Amino acid sequence: MTSYLLILISTVFVNNIVMVKILGLCPFMGVSKKLEVAISMGAATTFVLTLGSGSSYLIDHFLLAPFHLEYLRTLSFIVVIAGIVQFTEMVVQKTSPVLHQVLGIYLPLITTNCAVLGIPLLNVQEKHNFIQSLFFGLGGAIGFSLVLVLFAGIRERLDGADVPGIFKGSAIAMITGGLMSLSFMGFSGLVK
Amino acid sequence: MLTALLVMSFIALLLGAVLGFSALKFRVEGNPLVDKIDAILPQTQCGQCSFPGCKPYAMAIAAGEADINRCPPGGEEGIRKLADLLGMEFKPFGEDTAAQKPKSVAFIDENTCIGCTLCIQACPVDAISGAAKQMHTVVAAECTGCELCVAPCPVDCIIMIPLKETISTWKFQYPAPPDPASGLASSSDKITAMSGHSQ
Numbered sequence: 075m076t077s078y079l080l081i082l083i084s085t086v087f088v089n090n091i092v093m094v095k096i097l098g099l100c101p102f103m104g105v106s107k108k109l110e111v112a113i114s115m116g117a118a119t120t121f122v123l124t125l126g127s128g129s130s131y132l133i134d135h136f137l138l139a140p141f142h143l144e145y146l147r148t149l150s151f152i153v154v155i156a157g158i159v160q161f162t163e164m165v166v167q168k169t170s171p172v173l174h175q176v177l178g179i180y181l182p183l184i185t186t187n188c189a190v191l192g193i194p195l196l197n198v199q200e201k202h203n204f205i206q207s208l209f210f211g212l213g214g215a216i217g218f219s220l221v222l223v224l225f226a227g228i229r230e231r232l233d234g235a236d237v238p239g240i241f242k243g244s245a246i247a248m249i250t251g252g253l254m255s256l257s258f259m260g261f262s263g264l265v266k
Numbered sequence: 267m268l269t270a271l272l273v274m275s276f277i278a279l280l281l282g283a284v285l286g287f288s289a290l291k292f293r294v295e296g297n298p299l300v301d302k303i304d305a306i307l308p309q310t311q312c313g314q315c316s317f318p319g320c321k322p323y324a325m326a327i328a329a330g331e332a333d334i335n336r337c338p339p340g341g342e343e344g345i346r347k348l349a350d351l352l353g354m355e356f357k358p359f360g361e362d363t364a365a366q367k368p369k370s371v372a373f374i375d376e377n378t379c380i381g382c383t384l385c386i387q388a389c390p391v392d393a394i395s396g397a398a399k400q401m402h403t404v405v406a407a408e409c410t411g412c413e414l415c416v417a418p419c420p421v422d423c424i425i426m427i428p429l430k431e432t433i434s435t436w437k438f439q440y441p442a443p444p445d446p447a448s449g450l451a452s453s454s455d456k457i458t459a460m461s462g463h464s465q
Binding site: 133137138141143146149150153154157160161164165167168171 | 269270273274276277278281284285288289292293294
């Protein structure tokens with residue numbers, strides 16, 4: 075049990091997928107302009123990432139490894155993730171049309187979110203078992219959502235701030251993202 | 267090599283089955299009629315039908331809340347297509363709708379223009395180019411003649427110039443009262459449209 079808790083805390087704070095591993099930057103910059111959108115994007119990504127992490131483990135363990143087809147990992151993971159994203163889109167469209175309209179193009183774009191491919195590949199690298207993979211995916215997704223929501227909150231305040239002309243818009247967002255990344259380095263002292 | 271192909275096909279088949287199943291399970295009952303009507307409307311988003319755009323107008327027609335003869339940019343041909351699709355009688359333009367005018371484009375009198383950008387904001391198809399305190403001009407090829415830019419202009423420098431009919435703009439004029447015999451060709455369309463409506 076402790077090991078699973080450790081995985082969660084380590085992926086959410088210490089090895090945060092966005093701030094420390096620098097993966098999934100496109101939604102981090104693209105969907106962080108409004109707080110509510112960021113929250114729903116975080117929820118959709120959490121769903122996809124957890125499911126993708128688990129099913130990628132199953133594919134790798136029961137299909138690829140027995141036939142020594144490890145070189146097909148990237149390809150098959152992408153296919154599985156794309157399928158899960160389609161599935162999520164259908165479910166969201168059915169259950170919450172408003173959310174579907176808000177997420178719009180970003181929902182299919184989860185397919186090309188590198189964090190969603192990065193987590194399954196890291197799972198293989200770190201030789202996680204099935205439950206560990208699920209927790210690793212969930213933790214990574216929670217970390218991603220946390221950072222996305224925090225950043226969206228900061229950017230909403232930045233809109234009202236008196237920013238010098240040349241730093242307006244994306245420039246100040248990049249700098250803020252960098253500062254956030256620096257501050258997340260503080261968590262590396264959490265585990266000894 | 268062969269196992270690789272088989273494994274990948276197995277994954278693809280599995281995913282296809284899951285997605286196909288969930289597509290049936292989570293199908294959203296949209297109204298296919300709205301899309302069909304929306305496809306006929308000219309997509310100028312001009313608002314002359316008193317709805318905010320073509321899609322809302324299409325939804326209103328499908329719900330039976332609006333008449334089919336409220337779209338001047340679509341012209342009589344548009345009404346005819348809508349009447350065909352919905353199995354209704356052709357209706358001429360109503361008196362309360364802007365009557366169909368000869369196709370025209372907006373023209374900005376550049377001596378009077380003060381560069382206020384109000385017409386640029388009003389244009390639904392981005393056919394006016396210019397910037398604040400710079401002279402504006404209309405891209406004639408993009409202009410749909412919806413007249414939305416005429417009202418906001420504070421100095422009344424926009425006039426509508428009717429287009430001359432040329433070989434490339436000429437269109438066949440339907441004879442005024444619709445021929446009842448021509449209804450035969452589209453009767454099957456009507457049946458499918460109506461059965462789609464009732465679902």
